[in-house]
Amino acid sequence: xxxxxxxxxxxxxxxxxxxxxxxxxxxxxxxxxxxxxxxxxxxxxxxxxxxxxxxxxxxxxxxxxxxxxxxxxxxxxxxxxxxxxxxxxxxxxxxxxxxxxxxxxxxxxxxxxxxxxxxxxxxxxxxxxxxxxxxxxxxxxxxxxxxxxxxxxxxxxxxxxxxxxxxxxxxxxxxxxxxxxxxxxxxxxxxxxxxxxxxxxxxxxxxxxxxxxxxxxxxxxxxxxxxxxxxxxxxxxxxxxxxxxxxxxxxxxxxxxxxxxxxxxxxxxxxxxxxxxxxxxxxxxxxxxxxxxxxxxxxxxxxxxxxxxxxxxxxxxxxxxxxxxxxxxxxxxxxxxxxxxxxxxxxxxxxxxxxxxxxxxxxxxxxxxxxxxxxxxxxxxxxxxxxxxxxxxxxxxxxxxxxxxxxxxxxxxxxxxxxxxxxxxxxxxxxxxxxxxxxxxxxxxxxxxxxxxxxxxxx
Amino acid sequence: xxxxxxxxxxxxxxxxxxxxxxxxxxxxxxxxxxxxxxxxxxxxxxxxxxxxxxxxxxxxxxxxxxxxxxxxxxxxxxxxxxxxxxxxxxxxxxxxxxxxxxxxxxxxxxxxxxxxxxxxxxxxxxxxxxxxxxxxxxxxxxxxxxxxxxxxxxxxxxxxxxxxxxxxxxxxxxxxxxxxxxxxxxxxxxxxxxxxxxxxxxxxxxxxxxxxxxxxxxxxxxxxxxxxxxxxxxxxxxxxxxxxxx
Numbered sequence: 001x002x003x004x005x006x007x008x009x010x011x012x013x014x015x016x017x018x019x020x021x022x023x024x025x026x027x028x029x030x031x032x033x034x035x036x037x038x039x040x041x042x043x044x045x046x047x048x049x050x051x052x053x054x055x056x057x058x059x060x061x062x063x064x065x066x067x068x069x070x071x072x073x074x075x076x077x078x079x080x081x082x083x084x085x086x087x088x089x090x091x092x093x094x095x096x097x098x099x100x101x102x103x104x105x106x107x108x109x110x111x112x113x114x115x116x117x118x119x120x121x122x123x124x125x126x127x128x129x130x131x132x133x134x135x136x137x138x139x140x141x142x143x144x145x146x147x148x149x150x151x152x153x154x155x156x157x158x159x160x161x162x163x164x165x166x167x168x169x170x171x172x173x174x175x176x177x178x179x180x181x182x183x184x185x186x187x188x189x190x191x192x193x194x195x196x197x198x199x200x201x202x203x204x205x206x207x208x209x210x211x212x213x214x215x216x217x218x219x220x221x222x223x224x225x226x227x228x229x230x231x232x233x234x235x236x237x238x239x240x241x242x243x244x245x246x247x248x249x250x251x252x253x254x255x256x257x258x259x260x261x262x263x264x265x266x267x268x269x270x271x272x273x274x275x276x277x278x279x280x281x282x283x284x285x286x287x288x289x290x291x292x293x294x295x296x297x298x299x300x301x302x303x304x305x306x307x308x309x310x311x312x313x314x315x316x317x318x319x320x321x322x323x324x325x326x327x328x329x330x331x332x333x334x335x336x337x338x339x340x341x342x343x344x345x346x347x348x349x350x351x352x353x354x355x356x357x358x359x360x361x362x363x364x365x366x367x368x369x370x371x372x373x374x375x376x377x378x379x380x381x382x383x384x385x386x387x388x389x390x391x392x393x394x395x396x397x398x399x400x401x402x403x404x405x406x407x408x409x410x411x412x413x414x415x416x417x418x419x420x421x422x423x424x425x426x427x428x429x430x431x432x433x434x435x436x437x438x439x440x441x442x443x444x445x446x447x448x449x450x451x452x453x454x455x456x457x458x459x
Numbered sequence: 460x461x462x463x464x465x466x467x468x469x470x471x472x473x474x475x476x477x478x479x480x481x482x483x484x485x486x487x488x489x490x491x492x493x494x495x496x497x498x499x500x501x502x503x504x505x506x507x508x509x510x511x512x513x514x515x516x517x518x519x520x521x522x523x524x525x526x527x528x529x530x531x532x533x534x535x536x537x538x539x540x541x542x543x544x545x546x547x548x549x550x551x552x553x554x555x556x557x558x559x560x561x562x563x564x565x566x567x568x569x570x571x572x573x574x575x576x577x578x579x580x581x582x583x584x585x586x587x588x589x590x591x592x593x594x595x596x597x598x599x600x601x602x603x604x605x606x607x608x609x610x611x612x613x614x615x616x617x618x619x620x621x622x623x624x625x626x627x628x629x630x631x632x633x634x635x636x637x638x639x640x641x642x643x644x645x646x647x648x649x650x651x652x653x654x655x656x657x658x659x660x661x662x663x664x665x666x667x668x669x670x671x672x673x674x675x676x677x678x679x680x681x682x683x684x685x686x687x688x689x690x691x692x693x694x695x696x697x698x699x700x701x702x703x704x705x
Contacts, residue, residue: 332588361572366572382531
């Protein structure tokens, strides 16, 4: 295997190490690692399971997919090929993709070319025409007899088919004829489809020490793609995932950093997960560079496709709304996207409770805490986080201008069990007619007169 | 400006104008007329104000600039009917100046279940959040408080608002009225006794220099004594001070 740059420099398959280094002194030569290749094929197969449940592994690093039943769902063979190409790019692999009515035919087409688009033969006649031109030695069972085929001048599959079958079977064995028949669609083919694992856990070793959020996201996207394939194959939707960022083991072993994402609405598509991860990774402070990523689906539930309505509602569905709020919470922090959960308490600070929006609050529980007549309590729209002690001028509270009390006092005396408050609340009006909510402490008045505080603004 | 000039010269040349400009194209109007709105408008709930706004209400899907003298001058009471009208969807309060009180919002007609309070520590985060809310289009209204914002960010938010039908109010200080803004509607708000004073900084229609006084529902309960009565002053040592008596 040589990269495009190496091939341009003249490196060919079968060259020795010394020859390659003479052409390209700074070439990086890697040993083949069959275990890693198998892992990579498994990862790609898992990602491709989102298009069809029938994915099988073929000889010589190939994957076979039966997409006959998926064409309409994904908008035709061209659109499907485009999506697969995009997925392969996202996973970081290059592959030759070929389509044919028979699996073995597609296999031969894909093996015959090293280009990304190896060929697409949708109709059987087109496939026959293309197969006839392919080299005989593409078929693994024919390779031991390469010299013999050359000797009799049989170079292409078309030549091979013209040879008498009994003689061919006697010389080359049954395997060659079976393969040929399968490619030309004369016998049915049988494959052992890859079964998705029971639980999902995918790991990715990064090629370098990485501390950049965008690069981490690219790696995570690769894992999410596999997750999508797994979820589609098992007909599941994910509720909780965790991304582990593994650090290098230096002088002290560091535990991996966990990024956990909990979804309000289970999903089996990766766009929303990618957006959430992007915001979370952007906020994350890493203790050390990351050398590996692992993604795990912790909580899944059966996939429930949404009910589509004939006339789409403006503003989207409740799921869209939850998705937007999740996205906000992912970037701003869950404590910064809040919903009210008023508490039945006379003290305004205790009554005005806001909780993270992800917390499930029933309308009934919320309404039970509201007073029966909300208009009976004059409450300001804005409640200051901390009451402001007011200056006193001429024995009147002063805030920008002297305040004039515009209402009778509302006496609050509650909370002897925690933080007692004894206050008289007034609506005060400044000279510019702004309304303020001020209170006077009734207990703790010292010699300087009563203490006044500003506690709210009437919006 | 160009359109005004064009029609003036057109009238001079031909002497009379055969068709009214507003019948030619929806986005044409005479300088003396209020424009018709090309977006859906939400009734303001105040007929005197609605009569002064193009389209007869708050336009959805555009940036509306409200310039406040200070927070807490009655801006929420001004928006109350509009917010109640869109309260079947979420209402997002982004970076309000002080913690909002759900009970008061309930009294304004916005049920607490529809309120979302979003805080952001950095301006960039706040702008991003505003854009996300606007682009998703799944919220009824977005109220965004921001003191300093650059013109290009405003334009970006205005574009994002056009993607949906969200009612989008930007609350900014009065001083921001000096700066240019892409908002087609800009109003300045000042407190007044018993209501609010609205100045029309910019609108699609004739320039209006006079402010509009809008009476707002008062928080002061009517069942009590008149407001001019002095609050019972605490008796300090030395007797009642004369200053305390009106």
